[in-house]
Amino acid sequence: SQQGEEDPQALSIQEGENATMNCSYKTSINNLQWYRQNSGRGLVHLILIRSNEREKHSGRLRVTLDTSKKSSSLLITASRAADTASYFCATDALAAGNKLTFGGGTRVLVKP
Amino acid sequence: AAGVIQSPRHLIKEKRETATLKCYPIPRHDTVYWYQQGPGQDPQFLISFYEKMQSDKGSIPDRFSAQQFSDYHSELNMSSLELGDSALYFCASSLERGRSTDTQYFGPGTRLTVL
Numbered sequence: 001s002q003q004g005e006e007d008p009q010a011l012s013i014q015e016g017e018n019a020t021m022n023c024s025y026k027t028s029i030n031n032l033q034w035y036r037q038n039s040g041r042g043l044v045h046l047i048l049i050r051s052n053e054r055e056k057h058s059g060r061l062r063v064t065l066d067t068s069k070k071s072s073s074l075l076i077t078a079s080r081a082a083d084t085a086s087y088f089c090a091t092d093a094l095a096a097g098n099k100l101t102f103g104g105g106t107r108v109l110v111k112p
Numbered sequence: 113a114a115g116v117i118q119s120p121r122h123l124i125k126e127k128r129e130t131a132t133l134k135c136y137p138i139p140r141h142d143t144v145y146w147y148q149q150g151p152g153q154d155p156q157f158l159i160s161f162y163e164k165m166q167s168d169k170g171s172i173p174d175r176f177s178a179q180q181f182s183d184y185h186s187e188l189n190m191s192s193l194e195l196g197d198s199a200l201y202f203c204a205s206s207l208e209r210g211r212s213t214d215t216q217y218f219g220p221g222t223r224l225t226v227l
Binding site for chain 2 (some may be wrong): 031033035039041042043044045048088090097098099100101102103104105
């Protein structure tokens with residue numbers, strides 16, 4: 001089974017609305033990173049949150065981390081059509097090297 | 113700012129052929145990772161190198177091998193290609209100095225199609 005799983009698998013919203021997606025993982029982690037991927041293209045790094053952090057902001061992005069629940073959320077505020085993409089969380093687990101384990105991804109469609 | 117460079121961007125091969133994918137990490141980054149992303153799937157870790165030494169290994173078939181060279185670029189060699197090897201192959205680099213990972217920056221990927 002995957003280290004990380006995302007919820008929902010797909011999300012369709014109107015431009016200007018907020019989009020929230022969640023990620024759960026199974027083992028203790030060092031860091032959790034969020035990436036965006038446009039269809040069949042590269043992974044763009046959005047934000048890294050460390051295990052001792054609870055919340056982080058970057059522009060219109062807000063990430064939370066709850067290590068007691070082994071979960072994270074990504075909020076995109078005031079969404080734009082250009083935010084249409086798949087969003088992945090990725091964790092690097094303690095005592096498992098620095099490799100990233102990705103969740104299932106959330107496909108976000110922002111309608112103009 | 114310089115990003116991770118991968119070449120080629122697209123590659124088409126026949127079954128049982130070999131392929132070599134190249135990755136040029138961000139300058140001064142000391143760690144390189146390779147990931148494979150099948151159609152509609154998550155990226156899966158293959159192998160990583162820190163300071164030119166293999167640091168970790170994931171679900172990489174024995175038909176695949178990789179190395180990191182003195183200039184820090186890395187190559188993923190794939191032999192006896194199978195249809196199931198068709199995927200996007202990503203390289204990522206980070207600056208870790210032997211500690212826990214920092215941000216991993218991904219290249220644009222190489223799309224390998226095996227016919």
